[in-house]
Amino acid sequence: MSKKDLGLLILILVVGAVVTAINPRFLSAINLANTSNLVALFGILSIGQAFVIITAGIELSVGSVIALLGTLFIDFIAVREVSWPLAFVLILVLGAIIGFVHGWLITRLKLQPFVVTLCGLLIYRGVARFYTADGTAGFAFGQNFPTLEFLTAGRSYGLPNSFIALIVIAIVMWVVLHRSVFGRYLYAIGKNEEAAKYSGIRTGRVIIAAYVICGVLTALSAIYFAMYTRSISPASHGQFYELYAIAAAVLGGFSLRGGEGSLVGAVLGTVLLQELQNLVNLLGIPSSLNFAVMGGVILIGVLVDQQWGVFRTRRRMLEASRRGVAGAPAE
Amino acid sequence: MTSTDTTQPITAPFLSLDAVRKTYPGVVALDRFSMEVRPGEVIGLVGENGAGKSTLMKILGGVTRPDSGTITVDGTAHDALTVEHSIGSGIAFVHQELNLFENLDVAANIFFGREPLRAGPLKLVDRAKLREMVAPLLKRVGANFSADAPVASLSLAQQQMVEIAKALSIKARLVILDEPTSSLPIAETEKLLDVIKGLKAEGISVIFISHRLHEIERVADRVVVLRDGTLAGTLAKDRINHDEMVRLMIGRMLKEREKAGEAARAPGSVALSADAIRTGTYPDRPVSIELRRAEILGLAGLVGSGRTELARVLFGIDERLAGSVTLDGKPLNVTSAADAVANGIFLVPEDRKLTGILLDLSIAQNISLPNLPAHARRSLVSVGAELATAEKQKKNLGIKAPSVLTRTGTLSGGNQQKVVLAKWLAMNPKVMILDEPTRGIDIGAKAEIYGLMRALADAGVAVLMISSDMEEVIGVSDRIAVMHEGQISGILDKDDFSQENVLLLAVGKKPKLLQAAGGAQ
Numbered sequence: 001m002s003k004k005d006l007g008l009l010i011l012i013l014v015v016g017a018v019v020t021a022i023n024p025r026f027l028s029a030i031n032l033a034n035t036s037n038l039v040a041l042f043g044i045l046s047i048g049q050a051f052v053i054i055t056a057g058i059e060l061s062v063g064s065v066i067a068l069l070g071t072l073f074i075d076f077i078a079v080r081e082v083s084w085p086l087a088f089v090l091i092l093v094l095g096a097i098i099g100f101v102h103g104w105l106i107t108r109l110k111l112q113p114f115v116v117t118l119c120g121l122l123i124y125r126g127v128a129r130f131y132t133a134d135g136t137a138g139f140a141f142g143q144n145f146p147t148l149e150f151l152t153a154g155r156s157y158g159l160p161n162s163f164i165a166l167i168v169i170a171i172v173m174w175v176v177l178h179r180s181v182f183g184r185y186l187y188a189i190g191k192n193e194e195a196a197k198y199s200g201i202r203t204g205r206v207i208i209a210a211y212v213i214c215g216v217l218t219a220l221s222a223i224y225f226a227m228y229t230r231s232i233s234p235a236s237h238g239q240f241y242e243l244y245a246i247a248a249a250v251l252g253g254f255s256l257r258g259g260e261g262s263l264v265g266a267v268l269g270t271v272l273l274q275e276l277q278n279l280v281n282l283l284g285i286p287s288s289l290n291f292a293v294m295g296g297v298i299l300i301g302v303l304v305d306q307q308w309g310v311f312r313t314r315r316r317m318l319e320a321s322r323r324g325v326a327g328a329p330a331e
Numbered sequence: 332m333t334s335t336d337t338t339q340p341i342t343a344p345f346l347s348l349d350a351v352r353k354t355y356p357g358v359v360a361l362d363r364f365s366m367e368v369r370p371g372e373v374i375g376l377v378g379e380n381g382a383g384k385s386t387l388m389k390i391l392g393g394v395t396r397p398d399s400g401t402i403t404v405d406g407t408a409h410d411a412l413t414v415e416h417s418i419g420s421g422i423a424f425v426h427q428e429l430n431l432f433e434n435l436d437v438a439a440n441i442f443f444g445r446e447p448l449r450a451g452p453l454k455l456v457d458r459a460k461l462r463e464m465v466a467p468l469l470k471r472v473g474a475n476f477s478a479d480a481p482v483a484s485l486s487l488a489q490q491q492m493v494e495i496a497k498a499l500s501i502k503a504r505l506v507i508l509d510e511p512t513s514s515l516p517i518a519e520t521e522k523l524l525d526v527i528k529g530l531k532a533e534g535i536s537v538i539f540i541s542h543r544l545h546e547i548e549r550v551a552d553r554v555v556v557l558r559d560g561t562l563a564g565t566l567a568k569d570r571i572n573h574d575e576m577v578r579l580m581i582g583r584m585l586k587e588r589e590k591a592g593e594a595a596r597a598p599g600s601v602a603l604s605a606d607a608i609r610t611g612t613y614p615d616r617p618v619s620i621e622l623r624r625a626e627i628l629g630l631a632g633l634v635g636s637g638r639t640e641l642a643r644v645l646f647g648i649d650e651r652l653a654g655s656v657t658l659d660g661k662p663l664n665v666t667s668a669a670d671a672v673a674n675g676i677f678l679v680p681e682d683r684k685l686t687g688i689l690l691d692l693s694i695a696q697n698i699s700l701p702n703l704p705a706h707a708r709r710s711l712v713s714v715g716a717e718l719a720t721a722e723k724q725k726k727n728l729g730i731k732a733p734s735v736l737t738r739t740g741t742l743s744g745g746n747q748q749k750v751v752l753a754k755w756l757a758m759n760p761k762v763m764i765l766d767e768p769t770r771g772i773d774i775g776a777k778a779e780i781y782g783l784m785r786a787l788a789d790a791g792v793a794v795l796m797i798s799s800d801m802e803e804v805i806g807v808s809d810r811i812a813v814m815h816e817g818q819i820s821g822i823l824d825k826d827d828f829s830q831e832n833v834l835l836l837a838v839g840k841k842p843k844l845l846q847a848a849g850g851a852q
Binding site: 175179180181182183184185187188191192194195196197198199200201202259 | 672680710
């Protein structure tokens with residue numbers, strides 16, 4: 001765990017302690033279970049986003065993809081009576097295809113990630129609304145899928161199964177990002193794509209893979225969100241979720257310039273964001289202020305981090321200069 | 332009033348430099364340099380790379396302060412010029428790299444920051460007035476484009492005309508053209524030479540810096556030759572000729588040492604052969620070149636002659652537009668750097684910090700990067716294997732760093748270059764292309780890098796070394812290929828090595844070969 005991650009963890013604990021002191025319900029089993037479920041859903045998104053951001057890219061279509069794929073998933077199993085495991089796989093494949101197309105447009109046709117995914121944001125939202133004729137996708141009365149519901153919304157040993165899924169995904173993706181050849185390529189490309197190319201790395205393929213990973217993880221969380229809300233109105237479902245994911249990654253130390261960040265940080269960033277949401281509810285702050293609180297905390301967090309870096313660099317330079325003066329006569 | 336002496340009664344010089352000296356730590360960039368420029372005079376300024384031309388330009392532009400000497404502009408003597416004073420007295424520069432806003436039109440570029448404004452609080456640009464002001468300037472430079480053409484749509488020569496028009500708009504009295512033709516095709520060059528003649532006719536002085544000596548021959552009234560920071564000589568109009576300029580540029584020191592060397596080696600078999608390939612920069616010029624095993628082939632030529640482009644095509648970074656490449660006699664189709672690396676063709680690029688290494692990664696991570704799968708088990712990086720390779724390379728190449736975990740960005744230029752070499756040496760190269768491998772590197776590290784290249788050649792690798800450093804090309808190569816305007820203008824064998832021959836080929840002339848002229852003295 002890096003120093004940055006540790007700082008974030010301490011911040012989470014401090015905020016948690018303060019909230020508990022004011023309203024002890026923060027630590028109640030039901031509140032923790034609810035919050036950890038939300039952490040899981042948004043955490044999976046943030047991990048996907050992190051893989052794109054590390055390549056100095058961005059994925060803005062996340063919220064719309066959640067609306068579209070969520071709508072399709074419910075439609076597949078509730079209306080078209082596709083068996084749920086098949087629907088599950090289909091949705092993940094669709095997520096992969098969306099990611100592939102984005103990556104292909106960005107690397108082969110040299111479009112900017114912001115532009116490509118912004119168009120995606122508009123297109124998928126529109127398609128989702130058209131697909132349901134601006135109606136709502138939901139389950140019929142009495143329809144249920146015990147296994148699917150257990151996996152997505154159920155609990156084991158008191159922990160939401162979604163949260164367990166997040167832990168598993170986080171561990172796997174941590175290994176991929178921080179220990180694998182592919183992860184090293186991602187960092188290298190994020191730091192300096194040209195130099196990576198000159199070292200013989202097929203940078204295009206690596207970047208496409210990052211978008212595919214993001215697409216699959218987004219699709220997975222789309223299923224979780226669908227099973228969590230159980231009914232989807234595509235006009236608003238998942239709106240701004242890309243911003244939660246980006247915010248979590250940035251809080252977790254990912255630089256939008258690429259090549260920096262740790263997976264633990266992205267997960268902790270999600271935890272902090274959900275804690276803040278929870279805090280707004282528990283402390284009786286008007287829920288209309290929700291976004292303002294989140295924005296304020298992110299701004300302060302990034303500012304402190306950046307200023308701390310400047311301070312340390314300056315201190316190191318001053319020390320070096322002092323040593324230089326002291327060492328000069330000796331030479 | 333003015334410092335004109337009695338021998339030049341006709342016109343007082345606009346600019347004169349007297350015994351100017353400028354040193355940088357460890358280098359004398361300019362020493363006892365004197366020259367003068369009279370109104371309406373075209374001065375050709377020539378010299379090899381590093382002869383002191385850029386220092387001179389910086390002093391005239393007021394960017395650099397000379398250590399001693401006097402600069403007299405328009406009769407007033409100064410110890411040094413400031414940027415404001417340089418511009419204020421009418422000295423204008425047209426640099427090799429143009430300083431234009433490509434997204435704005437011609438008129439906006441010429442009067443950028445000095446636009447005529449309409450009355451009123453909004454300070455709108457008076458477009459009509461602007462056009463009126465621009466029209467005569469464009470006419471003076473003989474422009475064949477309109478004032479509202481976007482700069483991006485203009486050819487390079489046209490863009491240079493815009494720069495010159497800009498110079499005229501500030502009432503320039505001396506226009507300094509820094510290698511304006513180095514990247515221009517021939518037809519465009521003609522236009523530019525005409526513009527120079529036009530300036531002269533208006534009484535404006537011109538300093539024309541160029542490596543293309545035949546252009547200097549055609550327009551210069553006087554030629555000033557710089558060598559190693561000193562004035563090597565001045566040629567009056569009737570003495571300007573190609574051979575004389577070359578003689579002054581390289582001096583009389585055509586050293587025996589350069590030719591002595593070891594006896595010519597027996598050349599190895601052909602490793603990489605390129606047949607009539609074409610690059611994007613010179614799509615109309617086919618290039619053929621053969622790299623032989625166990626040989627260092629020097630690739631000389633002027634900046635912009637197409638050497639780097641050739642290297643980039645061979646390494647798969649740029650697209651090969653035509654022609655074919657074979658490796659060990661088998662056809663080879665390289666479409667990416669990854670293909671080249673997979674076939675043992677490696678490049679040490681010209682721009683170390685941007686493309687050679689990743690400054691933020693450690694030495695070990697940089698070295699393993701091109702060959703990471705070999706340092707991994709089941710796709711997971713084995714840090715142990717990585718460190719072992721790095722330690723070995725650090726020792727072999729003598730990379731000076733606290734540890735292989737040190738961030739590469741903190742190393743000196745020479746050690747960074749060794750890291751670039753190390754990553755390829757760890758992978759058994761077949762063909763090694765080095766683009767300006769010792770640029771910006773201190774002398775000690777240079778010698779080590781020469782040693783490494785020689786060791787590679789001795790081990791059977793085909794080495795291609797692109798270099799603009801004449802002594803390096805002659806001292807290190809087994810054969811020298813010279814490029815001129817996108818094509819190989821000649822290949823010199825060891826017996827014919829001389830600075831003069833390389834320079835002759837670089838400017839597109841015939842070399843003096845051993846059989847024909849008996850070589851240099």
